[in-house]
Amino acid sequence: MAALQFPCAIFTTQNRMDDYHAKDMRCGDLTEAQLKSQYRLDYISDRVDPWTLTLRSSMDRPQSMFCCNLRGQGEKVTRQQCATMLFDEFRSLSRKFSLYGPYSHLIEKMITHMQNGNGTPFRDMSLDRALKEQIVRDISERNSTRILLSKAFRTNIDWESKHFPIENRDRLRDAVLSGKLPKFDRFQDNYNGMGITVHDTWATHITIKSLHIANDRYRAVVHYKVQDHFGLDSDDILNTKFSQFHFFRIWFVLQRYNQFGFKPFMTNMEATVEITGGCYEI
Template identity: 75%
Template sequence: MLFDEFRQLSRLFSIYGPYRHLIENMITHMQHGNSSPFRSMYLDSALKDHILRDNSTENSTRLRLDKAFNTFVDWENKNYPAKDRDEFRDAIMSGKLPKFNRFQDNFNGMGITVHDTWATHITIKSLQVDNDRYQAIVHYKVQDHFGLDVDDISKFKFNQFRFFRIWFVLQRYNQFGFKPFMTNMEATIEITGTRE
């Protein structure tokens, strides 16, 4: 009964869009998955969409990597100099990693399923420099923890909603003990540019 109510109340946080059903899938996974990791092509799609639509020049890791390629590609030797590889780390570390804490995520289902992320691994899979163009393939691997802890439920933002109280009881009450799990997402994007 609690899981049915948990799923029903989740609809308050996932009103529209292609990801609105994800929270119900994740609740069912919590009920039957025995803490195994959760994957979904919808999560992968949401991550890729988030990365590609983030046009904030000061925060977007995609745009910051693009700027590093533009600035440091050695056009004469058609490569990226090894001596400048720390510029990638700086570009990523000074940007904002993908998180689902935007306003629309409060209603499209991503804020309740993922919201913040726990770990992000960004890999430049390839870089090709030809004539006056470059093409980079960049892979994002993101993990989140689907669970509530005592700090979470202690916040008014969470404990005012029956949804979060049910979640906490199902996960933490020793007679239930439904285990939290890791949520895994991946996206591969292409970054292209021309010599300036």
């Protein structure tokens, strides 16, 4: 039997990398009338009114998110000043989603990238570290792609010939499909900054970089490339779980209002993990 050659890509999601046509990558495509009528975004900010470009006071705040009182005539600001104030509020409101931990700084950094980055992709070593930590610390026998791949290696390696048969390649893909791809939807991600910066992911590629077999043991080097979109689509803002927060309302308006149109961006992260095991391990 022929041996599988490495590096070897074993898994890619249906969602493709760098998909700038995805719904959450749209920007500057909605009018004030649409944002108000279709998305109920009359009241956006406690600091400034993006529709009239006037500063707010405490007298302007609605009694609830669904009911707006008459707005006072505040001091006028330019559209650029308004956007700057909204981004400052955006960052301030983000802190309730990133209370502690080594990744708590990321959301403010990514908001600033949205403000100044003009849609360019975002990379940060902290994201790579978070991804690797998530993969390595996932010890679920049913969900961990790392653990499921380890079983696939052990049961499909030709131990006598000391290689992985090419005809068993799909067993590696099946192992990934039977598990859960790395995401940041754990309880702690609601507070450590990863749930708000990434949470779910858009596209994942998994590649076996190398596989060494000797003395009834194997060592595989596996590379994960993951991409998410820092952007909102209509379903996000129409979900009351999100729309109740000024954080998401400001985000949506900054991204989708045709007078702002700040570009969402790709969030890229990568991690390389080592998987080892033996012929006789259970």
